[in-house]
Amino acid sequence: MDVQTLIDGLFKGDIISTTRLISIIENDFLKAEEISRRIYPHTGNAHVLGITGPPGVGKSSLVNKLALEWNKKGKNIGIIAVDPSSPYSGGALLGDRIRMREITGIKGIFIRSMATRGSLGGLARATRDAINILDASGVYDAVIVETVGAGQSEVQIMSIAKTVILVLSPGLGDEIQAMKAGTMEIADIFVVNKSDKPEALETVNDLERMLDYEGLNEKAGWQPVVVSTSSTMNTGIDELVTKIEEHQAFLAGMTSEKLHEKRAAMELIDTLITKIENEAIKKAKESPVYNELVKKIVEKKIDPYQAADIILKEYMQLSRQ
Ligand SMILES: Nc1nc2c(ncn2[C@@H]2O[C@H](COP(=O)(O)OP(=O)(O)OP(=O)(O)O)[C@@H](O)[C@H]2O)c(=O)[nH]1
Numbered sequence: 001m002d003v004q005t006l007i008d009g010l011f012k013g014d015i016i017s018t019t020r021l022i023s024i025i026e027n028d029f030l031k032a033e034e035i036s037r038r039i040y041p042h043t044g045n046a047h048v049l050g051i052t053g054p055p056g057v058g059k060s061s062l063v064n065k066l067a068l069e070w071n072k073k074g075k076n077i078g079i080i081a082v083d084p085s086s087p088y089s090g091g092a093l094l095g096d097r098i099r100m101r102e103i104t105g106i107k108g109i110f111i112r113s114m115a116t117r118g119s120l121g122g123l124a125r126a127t128r129d130a131i132n133i134l135d136a137s138g139v140y141d142a143v144i145v146e147t148v149g150a151g152q153s154e155v156q157i158m159s160i161a162k163t164v165i166l167v168l169s170p171g172l173g174d175e176i177q178a179m180k181a182g183t184m185e186i187a188d189i190f191v192v193n194k195s196d197k198p199e200a201l202e203t204v205n206d207l208e209r210m211l212d213y214e215g216l217n218e219k220a221g222w223q224p225v226v227v228s229t230s231s232t233m234n235t236g237i238d239e240l241v242t243k244i245e246e247h248q249a250f251l252a253g254m255t256s257e258k259l260h261e262k263r264a265a266m267e268l269i270d271t272l273i274t275k276i277e278n279e280a281i282k283k284a285k286e287s288p289v290y291n292e293l294v295k296k297i298v299e300k301k302i303d304p305y306q307a308a309d310i311i312l313k314e315y316m317q318l319s320r321q
């Protein structure tokens with residue numbers, strides 16, 4: 001089926017077209033560009049929600065319960081679970097599927113896992129395109145993206161979320177300390193999940209103290225909040241929905257031009273980097289000295305820096321012609 005037929009299907013809310021388009025953007029960078037270009041004017045309607053946090057804190061379980069709760073209120077929810085740790089993705093994705101089993105097949109909830117397959121353009125790009133596909137379908141009120149909060153690609157992914165939720169669980173003092181600079185700053189809502197555990201209250205207190213201390217309690221007029229949840233006991237989920245909707249209302253109420261511009265700038269730079277990267281890889285492989293340089297690196301006759309400089313020099317000469 002050609003791309004245009006699939007896009008027509010997408011706009012009609014056809015799930016198979018949606019799924020096929022996401023597969024295409026994952027695997028085919030050139031077609032991804034064509035798809036993104038055609039759907040872009042239709043994006044911007046879904047509330048994109050980023051859910052991040054250390055491994056095992058209960059993000060997937062929470063997304064599951066959150067989607068159910070929201071769905072009960074009549075909202076359609078798209079979910080993208082991102083797994084950047086490709087060597088382990090088989091197991092992790094399977095785990096996610098089992099954990100999210102409760103919600104697969106429910107009308108108005110769409111779920112999809114994504115993993116890096118060494119795809120050109122990287123995970124952040126593919127995830128962003130997938131979010132845009134769900135958004136452009138016009139079906140989903142919210143698109144939830146789950147990532148493990150660690151590397152650069154997660155921060156990149158989170159940059160397009162309108163509301164960022166950082167999930168923690170009791171007894172993670174060290175992790176909280178370690179992540180405070182990067183990830184803490186981007187969060188609008190902090191969730192202490194597994195609040196069925198006795199140490200949860202202490203974690204909530206620690207977190208609130210830290211938010212005050214770090215001066216993170218004021219973010220462009222929004223006061224980050226801490227919500228306690230338990231995805232196993234299904235508690236605190238309604239409060240989380242309320243807080244998300246409050247943040248959504250807050251965003252709608254402010255002059256969001258700056259916000260839009262910041263997001264657009266990020267998308268532009270990311271796309272540019274992807275293009276340059278792809279171009280660089282292509283040019284390197286086309287270079288007549290490429291294979292020879294690889295061999296020399298293996299034989300330790302040259303180091304990768306020197307080899308890269310040789311290719312770069314050649315590339316600069318080419319682009320000047
Ligand atoms: N006691 C308790 N356990 C929970 C709760 N939420 C999740 N868990 C358990 O924590 C484990 C991890 O849950 P996940 O939902 O997979 O956590 P995650 O953050 O998505 O994990 P990764 O995606 O692997 O980083 C599972 O064994 C869950 O059953 C909770 O509220 N209370």
Ligand SMILES: [Mg+2]
Nearest residue numbers: 059060096146
């Ligand atoms: Mg998970």
